[in-house]
Amino acid sequence: MKESSRDSFKNSFGVLVAMAGSAVGLGNLWRFPYLLGEHGGAAFIIVYLIAVFFICAPIFIAEFLVGRRAQSDTFGSFKILAPGSGWSIIGVFAIIAVVCILSFYSVVGGWSVQYFCKAVTFDFTRGSSEHLDTLFSGFVSDPYKPIIFHTIFLILTSVIVIAGVRKGIESFTKVMMPVLFLIVILIAIRSVTLPGASEGLNYLFKPDFSKIDSSTLLIALGQAFFSLSIGCGTIITYGSYVKKEASITKCATGTVISDTLFALIAGCAIMPAVFSFGISPGEGPGLVFITLPHIFSQMPLGGVVAILFFATLLLAALTSSISLLEVVVAHLTERHNISRKKAVILSFGLFWVLGALCSLSQGVLSDFKIAGLNIFDLFDYISANIFMLACGFLIVIFVGWKLKGKVIKEELTNNGALKISPMLVSIIIFLIKYIAPLAVITIVLAKFNVF
Numbered sequence: 001m002k003e004s005s006r007d008s009f010k011n012s013f014g015v016l017v018a019m020a021g022s023a024v025g026l027g028n029l030w031r032f033p034y035l036l037g038e039h040g041g042a043a044f045i046i047v048y049l050i051a052v053f054f055i056c057a058p059i060f061i062a063e064f065l066v067g068r069r070a071q072s073d074t075f076g077s078f079k080i081l082a083p084g085s086g087w088s089i090i091g092v093f094a095i096i097a098v099v100c101i102l103s104f105y106s107v108v109g110g111w112s113v114q115y116f117c118k119a120v121t122f123d124f125t126r127g128s129s130e131h132l133d134t135l136f137s138g139f140v141s142d143p144y145k146p147i148i149f150h151t152i153f154l155i156l157t158s159v160i161v162i163a164g165v166r167k168g169i170e171s172f173t174k175v176m177m178p179v180l181f182l183i184v185i186l187i188a189i190r191s192v193t194l195p196g197a198s199e200g201l202n203y204l205f206k207p208d209f210s211k212i213d214s215s216t217l218l219i220a221l222g223q224a225f226f227s228l229s230i231g232c233g234t235i236i237t238y239g240s241y242v243k244k245e246a247s248i249t250k251c252a253t254g255t256v257i258s259d260t261l262f263a264l265i266a267g268c269a270i271m272p273a274v275f276s277f278g279i280s281p282g283e284g285p286g287l288v289f290i291t292l293p294h295i296f297s298q299m300p301l302g303g304v305v306a307i308l309f310f311a312t313l314l315l316a317a318l319t320s321s322i323s324l325l326e327v328v329v330a331h332l333t334e335r336h337n338i339s340r341k342k343a344v345i346l347s348f349g350l351f352w353v354l355g356a357l358c359s360l361s362q363g364v365l366s367d368f369k370i371a372g373l374n375i376f377d378l379f380d381y382i383s384a385n386i387f388m389l390a391c392g393f394l395i396v397i398f399v400g401w402k403l404k405g406k407v408i409k410e411e412l413t414n415n416g417a418l419k420i421s422p423m424l425v426s427i428i429i430f431l432i433k434y435i436a437p438l439a440v441i442t443i444v445l446a447k448f449n450v451f
């Protein structure tokens with residue numbers, strides 16, 4: 001497609017909220033709290049923050065730069081920037097990662113739809129505690145119900161993506177992002193003012209470094225990739241809808257900071273309440289869906305907080321799932337020349353089937369395992385620990401070593417029009433060329449006990 005016929009974001013603010021919308025999602029509200037609960041609280045947060053700022057932020061900038069320079073979908077971007085070379089394999093890895101992620105993400109998105117409906121009908125505050133114990137396991141293992149909610153979630157995602165980049169994605173995220181921040185701050189205030197909340201805050205902010213080992217490093221890194229939406233083409237694709245006037249460093253900094261702040265505020269919304277009610281923080285993936293309803297049922301104003309919380313979870317999931325779907329849709333429209341509507345319908349079919357398999361793997365298909373993992377866990381594992389990391393690694397190698405320093409400088413300064421300190425540009429190039437790839441390789445090798 002020609003540049004002029006491509007949809008684009010209206011202005012820098014539009015890009016920033018869309019990217020922040022992609023980043024802020026289930027990763028912040030569902031994955032981050034349970035991972036930090038399982039891996040030692042504050043010490044995990046510190047490792048996570050180092051991974052975000054020194055490894056993932058440079059990868060984010062590298063992806064953004066590739067998309068904006070090439071003005072094409074993920075696969076096409078490498079064909080344009082390095083014609084006739086094998087670099088477009090990165091595009092293949094990215095598509096595989098996105099397909100795996102959206103398949104299980106839309107299932108969890110469906111759970112959020114269901115829990116939002118339950119919150120609105122005050123189901124958590126009306127039922128008995130035994131009812132809450134079995135609610136989640138009963139729901140996710142049901143063969144039909146979660147698939148119905150998964151379908152609803154996919155329809156919502158598809159409707160926004162069909163409307164296009166500016167009219168759908170940008171308009172939706174512009175309204176939703178401030179709302180999300182506001183609600184999660186309100187919930188955090190409620191949580192930290194509960195009796196005994198200080199223990200939860202200590203857990204979040206007082207590190208115990210003996211809890212850190214090589215698998216914590218890999219998990220923190222994988223979570224940072226997942227949370228910032230890097231390593232699967234979303235930032236390349238969104239970057240390709242950005243006009244040449246926008247500042248890559250400003251948008252990247254804004255996104256990384258908002259995503260990290262949101263995760264920390266989500267931690268403050270959840271952990272103090274968990275400690276205040278004497279529940280173990282290491283409950284695993286059920287933390288948000290099993291533990292929180294218990295807490296809501298006992299907390300003053302719990303019914304209202306539950307509605308706000310599950311509304312946030314659902315909306316945050318939607319602003320991320322649209323970015324995942326957009327990667328596939330951009331690929332289909334630009335590489336295979338089909339209309340946007342057709343591309344969305346085709347993708348809907350694919351994700352409906354793969355999502356249904358992920359959903360069934362929580363119940364009737366739970367015995368079907370590959371390498372010891374059910375389909376849901378397999379998709380989560382191979383996307384976060386293999387394809388996203390491989391993609392992120394290859395992208396910084398590509399930008400740092402194959403694209404010339406001149407190209408990076410041109411993009412970061414918009415051909416000299418932006419005043420960015422040359423020192424900052426050199427630091428970014430250094431992080432992209434050396435620190436990010438070396439850190440990714442070292443953490444992966446450490447995990448496999450190579451040292």
Ligand code: PHE
Pocket residue numbers: 022023024025026027028101226227228229230232234320321323324
């Ligand atoms: N970053 C999103 C979240 O935190 C998930 C996501 C991953 C979205 C990869 C796009 C690409 O929930």
